[in-house]
Amino acid sequence: MSSDYEFSDNDDFEYNDDEDMLDDDEGSASDMEMDNINDDFKIDKGPKIKVYEVEHDSLPQDAVVYLMRQDIEHISGIFGVDSEVASLLLRHMNWNKERLIEKYMDNVNAVSVAAGIAPPERSPEPSSSHGGPRRSSRLGFTKSSKSKSAEPSPPASEPFVCPICFDDTQQKTLSLTCGHLYCTACWSTYVSSKVRTEGESWITCMAENCTLVAPDSFVRTALADDTQTWARFQELLVRHFVSCMPSLKYCPYPSCTNTVSCPGAASKSALTSIVPTVHCGASDTHVFCFGCAIDTDHRPVICAVAKMWLQKCRDDSETANWIKSNTKECSKCQSTIEKNGGCNHMTCKKCKYEFCWVCMGPWSEHGTAWYSCNRYDEKASVDARDAQSRSRASLERYLQYYNRWANHEQSARLSAELYAKTEQKMEEMQLASALSWIEVQFMRKAVDESVRCRGTLKWTYSMAYYLEKGNEKELFEDNQRDLERAVEELSELIESPIDPEVIMSLRQKVTDKTVYVQKRNEIMLEDTARGFLDGRWKWNVDVEGFEKD
Amino acid sequence: MDARLRRVNKEIADCKNDKTSHISIDLVDNSPFHLRGSFDGPEGTPYEGGRFEVDIVIPESYPFQPVKMRFLTRVYHPNVSSASGAICLDILKDAWSPVLTLKSTLISLQSLLCSPEPRDPQDAEVAKHYMTSKESFEETARYWTQIYAGGPGKDGKGVVQKGGAKDEIAMAGLNKAHVDQFEALGFDRSKVIDVLRRMNYRGANIANINDDRVVEELLK
Ligand SMILES: [Zn+2]
Ligand SMILES: [Zn+2]
Ligand SMILES: [Zn+2]
Ligand SMILES: [Zn+2]
Numbered sequence: 001m002s003s004d005y006e007f008s009d010n011d012d013f014e015y016n017d018d019e020d021m022l023d024d025d026e027g028s029a030s031d032m033e034m035d036n037i038n039d040d041f042k043i044d045k046g047p048k049i050k051v052y053e054v055e056h057d058s059l060p061q062d063a064v065v066y067l068m069r070q071d072i073e074h075i076s077g078i079f080g081v082d083s084e085v086a087s088l089l090l091r092h093m094n095w096n097k098e099r100l101i102e103k104y105m106d107n108v109n110a111v112s113v114a115a116g117i118a119p120p121e122r123s124p125e126p127s128s129s130h131g132g133p134r135r136s137s138r139l140g141f142t143k144s145s146k147s148k149s150a151e152p153s154p155p156a157s158e159p160f161v162c163p164i165c166f167d168d169t170q171q172k173t174l175s176l177t178c179g180h181l182y183c184t185a186c187w188s189t190y191v192s193s194k195v196r197t198e199g200e201s202w203i204t205c206m207a208e209n210c211t212l213v214a215p216d217s218f219v220r221t222a223l224a225d226d227t228q229t230w231a232r233f234q235e236l237l238v239r240h241f242v243s244c245m246p247s248l249k250y251c252p253y254p255s256c257t258n259t260v261s262c263p264g265a266a267s268k269s270a271l272t273s274i275v276p277t278v279h280c281g282a283s284d285t286h287v288f289c290f291g292c293a294i295d296t297d298h299r300p301v302i303c304a305v306a307k308m309w310l311q312k313c314r315d316d317s318e319t320a321n322w323i324k325s326n327t328k329e330c331s332k333c334q335s336t337i338e339k340n341g342g343c344n345h346m347t348c349k350k351c352k353y354e355f356c357w358v359c360m361g362p363w364s365e366h367g368t369a370w371y372s373c374n375r376y377d378e379k380a381s382v383d384a385r386d387a388q389s390r391s392r393a394s395l396e397r398y399l400q401y402y403n404r405w406a407n408h409e410q411s412a413r414l415s416a417e418l419y420a421k422t423e424q425k426m427e428e429m430q431l432a433s434a435l436s437w438i439e440v441q442f443m444r445k446a447v448d449e450s451v452r453c454r455g456t457l458k459w460t461y462s463m464a465y466y467l468e469k470g471n472e473k474e475l476f477e478d479n480q481r482d483l484e485r486a487v488e489e490l491s492e493l494i495e496s497p498i499d500p501e502v503i504m505s506l507r508q509k510v511t512d513k514t515v516y517v518q519k520r521n522e523i524m525l526e527d528t529a530r531g532f533l534d535g536r537w538k539w540n541v542d543v544e545g546f547e548k549d
Numbered sequence: 550m551d552a553r554l555r556r557v558n559k560e561i562a563d564c565k566n567d568k569t570s571h572i573s574i575d576l577v578d579n580s581p582f583h584l585r586g587s588f589d590g591p592e593g594t595p596y597e598g599g600r601f602e603v604d605i606v607i608p609e610s611y612p613f614q615p616v617k618m619r620f621l622t623r624v625y626h627p628n629v630s631s632a633s634g635a636i637c638l639d640i641l642k643d644a645w646s647p648v649l650t651l652k653s654t655l656i657s658l659q660s661l662l663c664s665p666e667p668r669d670p671q672d673a674e675v676a677k678h679y680m681t682s683k684e685s686f687e688e689t690a691r692y693w694t695q696i697y698a699g700g701p702g703k704d705g706k707g708v709v710q711k712g713g714a715k716d717e718i719a720m721a722g723l724n725k726a727h728v729d730q731f732e733a734l735g736f737d738r739s740k741v742i743d744v745l746r747r748m749n750y751r752g753a754n755i756a757n758i759n760d761d762r763v764v765e766e767l768l769k
Contacts, residue, residue, distance in 0.1 A: 163648055164556070164612060164647045164648060165552045165555065165556055166555060166556055166559050167552065167555065185552070186552075186613075186647070189552075189610070189613055190613045190647060193610045193613040193614055194613075197610060197614060198614075206646060206647045206648060207646060207648055208646040208648050208649060209646070210646075347642070347643060
């Protein structure tokens with residue numbers, strides 16, 4: 001690439017007039033503070049991190065498995081139990097080692113029962129061959145071809161009839177240490193159904209009320225040659241581990257198995273001052289927010305505000321539809337939950353949170369507040385009507401922001417089309433001029449930049465909607481306006497017809513404009529990020545984590 | 550033979566052979582995977598004397614995933630939706646075990662009728678009614694049994710003709726005098742019933758409800 005312009009690829013791109021572009025109110029003292037905070041985010045490797053970026057690492061599945069193994073070995077060593085027991089104990093305690101150690105030291109039996117390692121004290125066990133102490137340090141399971149199990153087995157004369165499939169030709173059986181014996185084929189279908197249909201890795205014995213859990217080796221045996229389901233099972237274990245660690249997050253993109261580690265965004269309080277946009281490392285397009293469930297880059301606006309805005313967009317446009325729709329977010333872990341069947345008692349697959357479908361309140365509180373979900377429909381319809389008749393002015397204000405938001409959103413959605421058109425244009429340009437393929441890449445760069453900036457702009461409208469009137473908001477909107485104007489100008493240039501006479505000058509214009517747009521975008525992102533770190537932004541509504549004043 | 554088919558066929562046959570439980574399972578169409586079960590309302594409950602039908606769908610992964618059941622007969626019960634027949638019962642969800650059968654599940658439904666769990670309701674309005682006045686609730690449940698499940702009348706004699714005139718006030722578990730009182734103010738009778746039912750205008754709860762609030766609701 002020629003050196004008359006350089007951008008995008010270079011992370012260290014510097015603006016000489018950086019300070020001039022920022023509002024003059026910012027004193028030098030706060031700038032120094034900023035630098036200190038920047039230093040906190042910096043680890044001695046890698047390029048300098050910008051104020052709107054966050055330090056993070058990408059971990060492939062193997063790396064996470066390694067972390068899990070370390071915890072398992074640690075616990076296994078302390079408790080003197082084998083690794084499968086340690087693994088179940090950790091999984092039961094959501095990988096909270098400290099709590100596990102405390103609880104285990106306090107009451108080994110209770111923890112072992114809860115972790116599905118030992119049967120409860122007074123369970124009507126079949127004459128137990130493993131009576132002894134309840135403490136299990138070792139997990140075994142019975143595999144037999146003939147009924148040679150120590151557990152109650154049908155009299156030798158009669159063949160084994162599996163109590164689930166009623167098949168008497170199945171000679172291969174399996175059981176957990178509880179001795180509940182079923183044919184291997186049934187176990188295999190059961191385990192596979194749990195793993196594939198339910199996405200469940202906590203697989204209890206098939207017997208009614210039996211709480212024993214299948215250790216990994218049992219699952220492996222039951223699945224036999226079904227390596228796909230076995231891989232899925234292992235993925236579920238990793239996903240569970242990751243979901244238990246505040247500093248880890250699984251990549252939300254379909255069929256991606258990478259995990260992102262971002263300790264800087266692990267606490268809720270950090271999310272009031274940073275927007276942790278991360279890359280999973282598997283693909284350039286796998287960009288998501290570490291702090292919330294939005295699987296895209298929502299900079300510069302913080303998670304709480306972005307979420308509030310999205311909620312508002314949904315509520316106002318299609319309140320009724322939204323309530324009736326079949327999926328909701330678990331109010332505890334934010335994973336999407338589908339309603340199946342008519343019952344309102346929902347349990348989140350991921351975090352086991354139990355709640356009421358209608359009012360979204362915790363199910364445990366329905367004992368005292370169960371009537372509240374009955375009122376919901378009534379209230380929602382009232383709200384919907386209120387929304388209709390809400391004062392014209394506030395509705396118009398909202399629409400003004402919403403339309404701009406929607407406009408950029410739509411542009412971003414049409415970006416694939418724009419790329420295709422641009423590609424074509426680049427070919428035309430080559431034909432109409434002496435420029436090489438490399439030399440017409442400036443068009444692609446321009447499109448890249450315009451798409452990126454529209455992403456920023458889109459979210460600035462959600463932020464501006466909630467910003468309290470005043471000087472700070474005006475400066476914010478000045479930056480926003482400058483960026484918007486620059487992006488529109490760039491878009492116009494990109495779409496202008498190709499005239500062979502002026503290609504060289506068009507190239508210069510597009511290149512200059514691209515640099516300018518990128519600069520405006522940097523300013524928008526940096527200044528907003530600084531504002532969060534300085535606590536400069538004030539809201540016209542209550543925002544989670546912000547003081548009311 | 551397909552394991553699911555073998556198992557369901559055996560379950561249906563076992564149920565046919567069992568003459569003591571009075572539980573029946575019949576094919577709805579020609580598929581053994583869509584069935585209709587029925588059982589008697591348990592003795593000593595407001596459901597006594599009624600026969601309750603349940604729609605049964607055997608999922609692809611049965612018995613490793615729970616069977617889907619829903620009341621076809623309308624039931625007035627805190628854990629059953631009075632509108633859809635949807636049932637809130639643990640064994641139909643997380644507590645399902647592959648060793649449970651259609652028959653054992655229907656028996657569990659039968660015992661659910663014996664022991665409502667209003668703190669874990671499927672139908673919040675009915676649960677409210679139950680919590681406010683068990684006596685009034687049982688009267689309504691009995692009336693529903695009579696109307697929908699062919700149960701005996703209040704005095705134990707005769708069955709209300711199915712599809713015959715229903716007493717909407719009794720259906721909603723309300724007091725006729727209360728309905729009359731608001732109807733006299735010029736409101737539509739069915740609207741009055743609807744509002745009073747939703748507000749749980751029953752028994753001791755009436756003291757908590759201001760007449761003005763009722764009127765306010767009626768005006769909406
Ligand atoms: Zn079997
Ligand atoms: Zn067992
Ligand atoms: Zn990814
Ligand atoms: Zn976020």
